[in-house]
Amino acid sequence: MMAELAHHNWLTQHWLEIAAREFCGEADFRRAQLALFLKRGFPTRHEESWKYTDMSALTQASFMPREAPAHTLCAAIQALLTSHVLPAIRLVFIDGVFYADFSDTTQLPLEVTYCALTELPATQLTRVSQQVFQQHDATRYPFALLNAALFSNGFFLHIPAHCKLSVPLHVQFFTTQAQPVFCALRNSIHMDAHAAADILIEHISIGHTVQNTTNDFTSIILADHAQLNHIRLQALAPTASQIANVFVEQGEHSQFNSQFFACGGKLAREDVVINQAARDAVCQLSGLSLTMHDGQHFDHHVTVEHAAAHGTSSMRYKTILDNKSSAVFNGRVHVHPRAQKINASQASHNILLSPSADIYTKPELEIYADDVKCNHGATVGQLDNDALFYLQARGIPADQAKMLLLTAFVEEIFASVREATLAEYVRVAMGYTHAS
Amino acid sequence: MLQIQNLHANIQDENGVAREILRGIDLNVNAGEIHAIMGPNGSGKSTLAHLLAGQANYEITAGEVLFEGQNLLALEPEMRAAAGVFLAFQYPVEIPGVNNTHFLRTALNSIRKHRYEPPLDAMDFLTLVKTKMQAAGMDEKFLQRAVNEGFSGGEKKRNEVLQMLLLQPKLAILDETDSGLDVDALQAVASGVNSLRDPSRAVVMITHYQRLLDYIKPDIVHILMQGKIVKTGGPELAHEVEKRGYGWLNGATA
Numbered sequence: 001m002m003a004e005l006a007h008h009n010w011l012t013q014h015w016l017e018i019a020a021r022e023f024c025g026e027a028d029f030r031r032a033q034l035a036l037f038l039k040r041g042f043p044t045r046h047e048e049s050w051k052y053t054d055m056s057a058l059t060q061a062s063f064m065p066r067e068a069p070a071h072t073l074c075a076a077i078q079a080l081l082t083s084h085v086l087p088a089i090r091l092v093f094i095d096g097v098f099y100a101d102f103s104d105t106t107q108l109p110l111e112v113t114y115c116a117l118t119e120l121p122a123t124q125l126t127r128v129s130q131q132v133f134q135q136h137d138a139t140r141y142p143f144a145l146l147n148a149a150l151f152s153n154g155f156f157l158h159i160p161a162h163c164k165l166s167v168p169l170h171v172q173f174f175t176t177q178a179q180p181v182f183c184a185l186r187n188s189i190h191m192d193a194h195a196a197a198d199i200l201i202e203h204i205s206i207g208h209t210v211q212n213t214t215n216d217f218t219s220i221i222l223a224d225h226a227q228l229n230h231i232r233l234q235a236l237a238p239t240a241s242q243i244a245n246v247f248v249e250q251g252e253h254s255q256f257n258s259q260f261f262a263c264g265g266k267l268a269r270e271d272v273v274i275n276q277a278a279r280d281a282v283c284q285l286s287g288l289s290l291t292m293h294d295g296q297h298f299d300h301h302v303t304v305e306h307a308a309a310h311g312t313s314s315m316r317y318k319t320i321l322d323n324k325s326s327a328v329f330n331g332r333v334h335v336h337p338r339a340q341k342i343n344a345s346q347a348s349h350n351i352l353l354s355p356s357a358d359i360y361t362k363p364e365l366e367i368y369a370d371d372v373k374c375n376h377g378a379t380v381g382q383l384d385n386d387a388l389f390y391l392q393a394r395g396i397p398a399d400q401a402k403m404l405l406l407t408a409f410v411e412e413i414f415a416s417v418r419e420a421t422l423a424e425y426v427r428v429a430m431g432y433t434h435a436s
Numbered sequence: 437m438l439q440i441q442n443l444h445a446n447i448q449d450e451n452g453v454a455r456e457i458l459r460g461i462d463l464n465v466n467a468g469e470i471h472a473i474m475g476p477n478g479s480g481k482s483t484l485a486h487l488l489a490g491q492a493n494y495e496i497t498a499g500e501v502l503f504e505g506q507n508l509l510a511l512e513p514e515m516r517a518a519a520g521v522f523l524a525f526q527y528p529v530e531i532p533g534v535n536n537t538h539f540l541r542t543a544l545n546s547i548r549k550h551r552y553e554p555p556l557d558a559m560d561f562l563t564l565v566k567t568k569m570q571a572a573g574m575d576e577k578f579l580q581r582a583v584n585e586g587f588s589g590g591e592k593k594r595n596e597v598l599q600m601l602l603l604q605p606k607l608a609i610l611d612e613t614d615s616g617l618d619v620d621a622l623q624a625v626a627s628g629v630n631s632l633r634d635p636s637r638a639v640v641m642i643t644h645y646q647r648l649l650d651y652i653k654p655d656i657v658h659i660l661m662q663g664k665i666v667k668t669g670g671p672e673l674a675h676e677v678e679k680r681g682y683g684w685l686n687g688a689t690a
Contacts (some may be wrong), residue, residue: 391531393523395547398514398644404539
């Protein structure tokens with residue numbers, strides 16, 4: 001294996017660092033995942049699911065060791081945390097390092113485990129790392145394999161049966177490094193039967209020249225009747241990058257509501273896979289992506305595996321693109337032969353504000369059951385010029401008129417966030433304050 | 437107030453071929469006057485109205501338009517509105533997702549800003565808009581709806597009148613505001629326009645039919661054909677057109 005590793009300078013270096021730490025005796029697991037990754041290799045554009053997203057820069061990158069964030073940056077983060085305080089139970093990481101001082105878990109019920117991996121007892125940690133999703137073809141998600149080999153931290157959440165959290169959870173991953181740094185984070189959410197929670201997972205940069213590349217992996221296991229409202233917010237600096245995987249396992253009658261918001265980063269790839277292997281599971285997925293900068297590229301792949309009967313899934317994704325930016329939306333619904341009586345819908349709506357922006361949207365339905373309800377639709381358009389003129393003719397300046405129309409376009413995605421304080425928080429972060 | 441001199445304008449069709457729609461319009465509208473512009477389909481009436489409001493689809497090849505001495509054609513649509521030009525649309529645009537109240541208040545406050553007046557807060561605005569809605573004969577439930585979305589033809593026109601009453605323009609241009617209206621709606625529109633009538637304002641009505649002119653009495657009537665004003669007269673001209681059609685005006689000069 002070391003011979004194959006030798007082709008990848010930064011990977012070798014990271015592997016040696018991780019191996020030297022002997023992260024809680026998980027070396028065998030990590031080694032096995034790394035071997036799988038090396039066998040498979042970095043994805044190339046010859047692969048269908050990577051056709052529009054070029055990862056070659058990553059193979060040639062030279063990453064540096066992380067530096068402790070400067071005091072001024074810490075002060076900026078502290079100021080941000082005090083001015084934008086969300087009434088939530090909060091974990092704060094800076095460049096992958098857990099900061100207990102910035103975190104606030106005072107409202108956490110005793111029976112709930114919610115902490116950084118580095119704070120987790122070794123016995124529990126085994127559960128995290130061993131969580132391999134056998135039913136998924138691992139080679140499809142190379143960065144999940146890489147993550148398993150290289151993760152250095154992340155958060156862990158376990159909510160016992162019948163525990164319903166009334167205060168939302170907020171995990172903030174700050175990135176601050178002015179030089180290229182690679183960091184793998186592995187997060188794990190377990191919700192036992194009838195548990196319920198709201199969680200906001202935020203990736204945010206402090207500074208405009210942040211060079212972090214974050215490889216993020218989150219596994220979510222919802223037991224029967226568990227309900228999770230899961231919000232992801234990506235507001236990285238335009239120079240930072242992120243490759244994320246979210247794997248969800250749904251139990252009977254469980255409900256997974258997930259909203260994805262992205263407005264930053266140079267390259268951001270997200271693969272979400274929801275597996276409904278038990279009947280009567282419901283997932284409602286929506287997302288809003290804003291790409292504004294030349295060269296900015298977002299790629300969002302969502303797959304729902306309907307492997308059991310009576311499941312429901314809906315996807316509603318919107319993108320607004322400006323300048324020479326590009327985005328990919330690939331929504332796949334896979335209905336297995338035994339998954340009768342499922343209801344799946346999928347929508348992708350996109351607005352191009354500039355003639356040089358590109359959107360690739362592709363709905364995929366693969367249906368092997370005969371008694372199902374599935375629909376999908378995709379639109380790509382520009383702002384409605386007639387509406388724009390109408391607003392301007394009433395005295396509303398062009399910029400404000402555009403914002404009114406864009407707000408109207410995006411509003412339903414914000415409205416799908418069920419917890420009001422979280423909805424308001426993401427609105428502000430995305431630059432859309434509530435229309436009165 | 438409004439002076440249009442030798443205005444020529446083209447529109448490009450889908451093949452990129454320019455077609456001349458306005459072929460030398462001359463028109464003077466003074467404060468206090470109500471003008472009617474009549475003409476057959478395709479004569480350029482709506483083009484003229486949209487062009488005055490700032491619609492960018494047209495290419496102006498010659499002529500000028502002065503509004504209170506200012507070059508109107510150099511202004512963005514919102515600046516024309518701020519200067520006091522208002523177009524009541526023939527086909528008001530439906531804007532899903534934009535709340536009607538929010539739209540009306542944003543519009544009014546944008547214009548107040550240009551007049552160096554402080555913005556109205558939500559409560560003051562609501563009080564004002566409710567009195568104006570009564571005048572336009574509009575149910576208050578339309579405040580909660582999205583702009584024009586799912587409104588009937590008559591409701592859309594009443595919403596136009598409501599906007600006009602709120603914004604209090606100096607020059608109101610009504611583009612076939614009477615089309616598709618029942619008598620009740622027509623009366624509501626007419627009383628809205630008539631309430632604006634004062635020596636400092638002017639109205640230009642674009643219409644096919646004499647009917648609207650029974651409710652809003654024009655001072656001057658123009659006939660627009662093939663991109664030119666071919667005849668100008670008093671209210672009696674409208675009656676003549678109603679009786680005889682436009683055919684007899686072919687080749688006539690103003």
